[in-house]
Amino acid sequence: EAQVTQNPRYLITVTGKKLTVTCSQNMNHEYMSWYRQDPGLGLRQIYYSMNVEVTDKGDVPEGYKVSRKEKRNFPLILESPSPNQTSLYFCASSYSHGDLNYGYTFGSGTRLTVV
Amino acid sequence: GENVEQHPSTLSVQEGDSAVIKCTYSDSASNYFPWYKQELGKGPQLIIDIRSNVGEKKDQRIAVTLNKTAKHFSLHITETQPEDSAVYFCAASRRGGGADGLTFGKGTHLIIQP
Numbered sequence: 001e002a003q004v005t006q007n008p009r010y011l012i013t014v015t016g017k018k019l020t021v022t023c024s025q026n027m028n029h030e031y032m033s034w035y036r037q038d039p040g041l042g043l044r045q046i047y048y049s050m051n052v053e054v055t056d057k058g059d060v061p062e063g064y065k066v067s068r069k070e071k072r073n074f075p076l077i078l079e080s081p082s083p084n085q086t087s088l089y090f091c092a093s094s095y096s097h098g099d100l101n102y103g104y105t106f107g108s109g110t111r112l113t114v115v
Numbered sequence: 116g117e118n119v120e121q122h123p124s125t126l127s128v129q130e131g132d133s134a135v136i137k138c139t140y141s142d143s144a145s146n147y148f149p150w151y152k153q154e155l156g157k158g159p160q161l162i163i164d165i166r167s168n169v170g171e172k173k174d175q176r177i178a179v180t181l182n183k184t185a186k187h188f189s190l191h192i193t194e195t196q197p198e199d200s201a202v203y204f205c206a207a208s209r210r211g212g213g214a215d216g217l218t219f220g221k222g223t224h225l226i227i228q229p
Binding site for chain 1: 221
C-alpha cells in the first residue's frame with residue numbers, strides 16, 4: 001500500500017531532551033515536507049526537501065532540523081524541545097510528472113507533548 | 116509570501132443539502148489549488164485539486180471553481196452525507212504542490228446534521 005509512515009504516533013517528552021520523529025514513504029516521491037498543525041493556526045510548513053541532500057526552511061523552522069540522506073526517509077529532529085513545540089506534526093510527500101507537480105500525501109501524524 | 120484566507124470556519128448543513136467553502140489567496144503567481152479533507156485522528160487527504168488553466172473541475176459530488184482574476188476558489192459538495200463531516204482545508208502553491216510546499220487556509224469544520 002502506498003503510504004507515508006510516521007513514528008511514533010504519540011510522544012510525551014521533557015524540555016531539552018533531544019528527539020527524532022521518523023518519516024518514510026514508499027512511493028519513490030522526490031518531494032517531502034514537515035508540517036505542524038495547531039488549533040486556530042492550521043497547517044504550517046516547517047521544512048521541505050526537493051530531493052536527496054536538498055532541504056530548505058519553511059515558514060516555522062526555528063527549533064527544528066531535518067536531513068534527507070535517502071530518498072524515502074525524512075526525519076524531523078528537535079535538538080532541545082520546548083513546550084511551544086507541543087503540536088500535531090505531519091510528514092508528507094509528493095511528486096512531479098513532466099511539468100506538473102502534485103499535492104501532498106500526508107502521514108497519520110505524530111502528537112508531541114513537551115512538558 | 117502567499118496568504119490564504121478560508122471561510123467559514125464552521126459550516127453546519129442538513130444532510131442532502133449542498134455545502135460551499137470559499138478561499139482567497141494573495142499571490143497572483145499561485146497556480147495550483149488543492150483541497151484536503153481531514154477526519155478525526157487522521158492526516159489530511161487530497162480530495163480534489165485545480166490548476167490555473169481551468170475554471171472548474173468536478174469529481175462526483177464535489178467540485179472546485181477558480182476565479183484567477185478575483186483570486187478566489189471554492190469547494191462545492193452536493194447531496195451531503197454524514198461521512199462528509201470533517202475539517203476541510205484549501206491550499207495554494209506557485210509550483211504546483213511539492214516543489215515549494217503549500218500554504219494552507221485555517222480550515223472549515225463541516226458538520227452534516229441528520
